[in-house]
Amino acid sequence: SESLWLQPAGGVLVLKMKGAILLLSTALSIGASRGRHATARAGALESDVRVAGGMGSRTGRREGLGGSNGGYLSCPDGAHKAVRKVDIVIPTFERDLCSTMVQAKSLGQFVDRGAFGKVIYVWASITTPFEEFRDDYNDIQTHLNGLPSEFYSIHEFFAKVAEHDASTGASSIAPRILAEINNHTETEPYEGLNGWQLQQIVKLEASKLVFSEYYLVLDAKNWLMEPLALADILDECNRSLYAPYNGALPRDHRFWFEASKKALGVQVNEDGVQGGVPLSITPITIHTQTAVEMINLLHTRGSSVTEAIDHGATEFMLYMSFLLSDESRRARVSAVSPRAVRSTTLWKNSLESLLKSGEALDKMEAHFRGEEEPQVSGSRSRFCAWGNCKFVSLQSGVTKMIQDLGGEAETLGHELMSFVHRRLNISTVRDVCVEHHNSIAHLPKSLESPIQSYFNTERAPQSVLILQLENRVRGHVPYANRVNRVYAERHELMRFKNSSEFMDDAFERYPPYWAKVQVMVEESLRAKEDFIVMLDSDAVVSDHAYRFDQLRLFDDPNVLLAAAADPYWNAYPLRMTLNAGVVVARNNDEGKALLREWLGLYEKNQHGAKVWKRDVARNVWSCDGCSWGGPMYEQGSLNQLFHADGQKRIAGAEMLLLGNPHLESAYFVNHYMGSPWDKRVETLQGILTKYGAPLDDSEAKAWVKARKTELEAKTLAAADAQPA
Structure with a gap:
């Protein structure tokens, strides 16, 4: 049955003696289920404990619990009666060092x-030894201002x-990963296992290192902008x-959700999940024992x-799949x-539009000063559109602007960081990241825009x-062609050709997916260039500062071809797919x-x-049962090869690259697969405007019309040529 907790207006929790005994036995049973953690878990009763419905919880009653019954709070049977301080887990690596510094501040x-315990950092990189960064951890400790912390290398x-x-006595992946790390210190632990995947493994396996009932997972990009209390991550029943x-x-x-359910062999009735499937991004709070049980189920x-x-x-x-698959x-x-x-x-892009409207910084300032109520679902503030936003997460485009080591930062980055500086009482991000580290060779590289590290600009252009x-023929195609042509024209030793500029009868001989391989083969025989790049019509070079021929992937003379890792919603069931x-x-x-x-x-x-098979009359290819x-x-x-x-001979590049x-x-x-057609045109026109070459809409429409006419004529001619 449900436990009833009396919560008088004064905030003092009154328990019957039987309830107190149950509280003690619950804490001990949780500890016992964790093997060597039993003593530490029992010790939680002697440290800081937060009691369900008692002091330290939100004022007022949680929706759906208690109603108008005069202050009684009803919690599900088995809910935690008390929790100790919640630990925080943060994976990081060399490229995130600057963000980690600011986050620590x-x-x-x-x-x-009083609510949170220690911060556990894991150096989730095996390409650069953590030992090179131990001095930086000392600075991170300083920025934490007394908040307890631990730092583990990936080996540790x-x-x-x-x-x-x-x-x-549980099965473990750790020996395999350690063996790979020890044998291949210059590579990822598994072929194709990238840094993003390694961090995911760390976030779950961390459940075996923490002693708290829950732990909060953060990425280095999550910067806290206002006070964080336990009431922000746990409800009154300590859930x-x-x-x-x-x-x-x-x-x-x-x-991701479907692949996860399949891996666990579980079913989730989404209609029965009140509130819907939980948001699957950081910050996120994980119940420690549930994570351990989920890992054991996989084994x-x-x-x-x-x-x-x-x-x-x-x-x-x-x-989430494991959690939601069991109602109790x-x-x-x-x-x-x-x-x-x-x-x-x-x-x-979104921040640029907000700043142009003059609202972004005002909204941010007002929100974090507490002058606006936390936004809830349905409210459409242009900043923090819904939910209890206390963190700011910076994506790569913004990070690039704020990690400028010299000269004036771009206006956007400067305005944004002025806001961050005021919230964190720091003069500049440069001071936080670089102070006392000018003599450390690795630091300037770690603060570069991530994109710069992928290019060898010292190699002579080819x-x-x-x-x-x-x-x-889609409406975005002429804009994409224009973007890529402008890119090629900005660089020496580079040229661009689209479908109307080379023999595209490959579509008559091959399905469109294979036609581009055929075109690459034919063009490679005619072209004198050192490299050939094939782009789908929804792919564009969005940053014109860099060259394909200077990709570091080609520093290795054995690498003959490179392609990006495939987004997982299109994943072919192999380790890493291109x-x-x-x-x-x-x-x-x-x-x-x-x-x-x-092509063979x-x-x-x-x-x-x-x-x-090709339907000549409709000019449509189909593959039955494929x-x-x-x-x-x-x-x-390509993935077979x-x-x-x-x-x-083939290298996989990071998807974002x-x-x-x-x-x-x-x-x-950028490869805008699956994105809305109208949004593509808007985005592509924005890139063209940035580089001073906007495309007139009437010109784009004329191109589309002419191209459609050309393709229709070819289809009719091919149909007429077929035997009666």
């Missing part, structure tokens, strides 16, 4: 010492995880508060967190509420041919041979069955 200023972290798993999505799950989040299924993430799951969707577990440890603490994400092919929407290839003899090998898989994978992105498609075939590539799908942020190359 914000935590040291705004975190409630997984050694602790292995120790925990050995003590409980974790989760923010809801604003509407349906985004396409990528939906894929009983012959899998692991690593394997699940390899196949498209994410850390928070794994946790969900009721005990979670509640969805618009009052849950959120982080408002600042994208470069010639590049950029191709853009599309058999469908997206074929943006392909960069060397145009030397070896590169030409690799392109021909790739079109016939080879059909095994003579000719599963691809899985999207599988081996019958150019993308699946990639995963069987013993010579390492060569295939950023987000309209809101520009990196190097």
Whole structure:
């Protein structure tokens, strides 16, 4: 049955003696379930404890609990009667060092010492040893202003995880990862396992290092802008508060959710989840024991967190899927509420539009001064549109502006950081990040815009041919062509060609997916350039400061072709998958041979069955029984080569570098797959305006009309040529 907690107006909690005994036994049973943590968990009763419905909880009554019964608060059976201080877990690495410094300053200023315990940092990088950054950790400790902290290298972290798993007899991924790290100190722990995936593993496996019933997970980009209390992450029954999505799950989040449920073998009745599926981004509060149980379930299924993430799951969707699949577990440890603490994400493009309207900084200042009520779902403030926003999260475009080590920062970055400086009582981010570190060689590199580290600008420029092919005529296509042509014209030894400028009868011989490979092969034989780049019609070079031929991926002379990691909603079930929407290839003899090998898989994978068929009258290709992105498609075939590539001729680039799908942020190359058509035109026109080459709408419409007429004529001619 439910436990009743009397909460008089004076805030003093009155318990019967039986209730006090139950409180003690509950805490002890939780500790016992964690093996070697039992003593520490029992010790929570002797340290700072927050009692459900008692002092330290919100004033007033939680919606749906207590009603008008004169102050009685009804909590689900099994809900935590008391919790000790909540630990904070933050994975970080060299590129996030500056953000981590500023974040530490914000935590040291705004975190409630009575509610939160220690901050656990994990150096989630194996390309740069943590030992090079131990001095920086000393500065982070200073910025935390007395808030307790621990810092683990990736080796130390997984050694602790292995120790925990050995003590409980549980299966463990730690030995495998440690072996990979020790054997390949210059590479990722698993082939294709990128830094984002490694951080996800850390966020879940951290459940084996913390002693608190819950832990709060933050990314380095989450900067706290006002006081954070336990009431922001736990409700009156000491259940974790989760923010809801604003509407349906985004396409990528939906894929992560489905992949996570599949990995766990669970079903979730979303209609039965009050408030909807919880938001799956930081900041997020994880119930420690539930995370451990979820990891154990994966092991009983012959899998692991690593394997699940390899196949498209994410850390928070794994946790949420497990949590939501059991109604009693969900009721005990979670509640969805618009009052849950959120982080408002600042994208470069959206922030620019807010600043132009003159509202952004005013809204931010008023909100964080407490002059505006926390925004709730349905309210449409142009800053912090919904939820209890106490964090600011900076995405790459904004981070690039604020991490300027010399000269005047761009106006946007300057205005934004002026606001951050006032909130955190610091003069400049430069002072926080660079003070006492001018002699440390690694620091300037760590503060560079992340995009700069991907290019070797000291290497002499080589010639590049950029191709853009599309058999469908959409309104955004002329704008995308214009963006890429302007990019090519800005650089020496670079030229651009679109479909109307080369023989595109490849569409008659090959499905459109394969036609671009055929065009690359043909152009490689004619072109004199050193590199050939093929872009889908929805892919553009959004940052014109960098060159394809200077990508560091090609510092290795054995690398002949590069493509971006595929967003997981399109994932082909292999470890890391590449997206074929943006392909960069060397145009030397070896590169030409690799392109021909790739094209050869079109016939080879059909095994003579000719599963691809063309409806000539409609000029439409179809592939009966083919899985999207599988081996019958150019993308699946590219991944066949990639995963069987013993010579390492093919390199996978980070998605944000060569295939950023987000309209809101520009990196190097954006690939707007799945985005709204009208928003593409708006975004592309914005890029053209930035580079002083806007396209007149009437000119774009005329191009579309002419191109459609040309394709229709070809279709009719092909149909007429068919035998009666």
